[in-house]
Amino acid sequence: AQRVTxxxxxxxxxxxxxxxxxxxxxxxxxxxxFWYVQYSRQRLQLLLRHISRESIKGFTADLNKGETSFHxxxxxxxxxxxxxxxxxxxxxSEKLVFGKGTKLTVNP
Amino acid sequence: xxxxxxxxxxxxxxxxxxVELRCDPISGHTALYWYRQSLGQGLEFLIYFQGNSAPDKSxxxxxxxxAERTGGSVSTLTIQRTQQEDSAVYLCAxxxxxxxxSYEQYFGPGTRLxxx
Numbered sequence: 001a002q003r004v005t006x007x008x009x010x011x012x013x014x015x016x017x018x019x020x021x022x023x024x025x026x027x028x029x030x031x032x033x034f035w036y037v038q039y040s041r042q043r044l045q046l047l048l049r050h051i052s053r054e055s056i057k058g059f060t061a062d063l064n065k066g067e068t069s070f071h072x073x074x075x076x077x078x079x080x081x082x083x084x085x086x087x088x089x090x091x092x093s094e095k096l097v098f099g100k101g102t103k104l105t106v107n108p
Numbered sequence: 109x110x111x112x113x114x115x116x117x118x119x120x121x122x123x124x125x126x127v128e129l130r131c132d133p134i135s136g137h138t139a140l141y142w143y144r145q146s147l148g149q150g151l152e153f154l155i156y157f158q159g160n161s162a163p164d165k166s167x168x169x170x171x172x173x174x175a176e177r178t179g180g181s182v183s184t185l186t187i188q189r190t191q192q193e194d195s196a197v198y199l200c201a202x203x204x205x206x207x208x209x210s211y212e213q214y215f216g217p218g219t220r221l222x223x224x
Contacts, residue, residue, distance in 0.1 A: 043111075043215050043216060043217045043218070044151075044199065044215040045214075045215065046212050046213070049212075086150070086151060088151075094139060094141075094156050094158075094163075094164065095141065095153040095156050095164060095167070096141075096143075096151075096153065096213065097153065098143075098150055098151035098152075099150065100148075100149070100150035101150050101151070
């Protein structure tokens with residue numbers, strides 16, 4: 001069975017501080033992992049995926065197969081980063097399996 | 109043109125009534141997905157369409173839930189004899205394809221269903 005765990009429901013940091021949103025997955029094959037973000041009163045949108053290895057809005061995420069993790073990081077958080085963040089896994093099948101999400105609040 | 113659209117945006121219904129939720133995917137997107145977002149449960153997959161067929165219905169919580177897609181475009185999610193635990197935001201997503209590719213899923217704004 002696939003499972004995605006985001007251990008923190010809530011995360012609060014100050015503007016300019018580093019931020020790390022944790023994601024661990026359980027899957028025996030080769031996973032495809034994503035981070036989705038939902039800003040207030042906006043629809044869910046893709047932030048980044050591990051296969052593209054890119055940085056979006058200053059965020060990066062590295063797939064660590066040994067630790068089965070895909071943590072999302074940003075060195076200097078901004079107030080506009082405040083949002084709900086979801087880690088998601090897709091394996092072979094087409095559906096996405098989401099974690100329960102982490103609400104990030106960046107305080108001024 | 110526009111992104112994925114869903115209607116209605118909000119629906120309040122009485123327990124026991126049937127409801128229909130509609131999704132208009134992005135034009136040309138052959139894959140369509142329904143998810144449910146509820147407090148405490150996060151985002152849960154319900155069903156996936158490739159064209160008009162549904163290869164994966166594994167997430168439908170009970171036989172009160174059904175979905176169809178016609179013309180490879182619009183999809184309708186129907187919930188019969190609604191229960192209070194059906195209250196949630198129902199999200200639709202579409203993508204260019206699914207099999208053999210890694211295509212981004214684009215999400216609609218959702219339908220907030222409240223069962224009283």
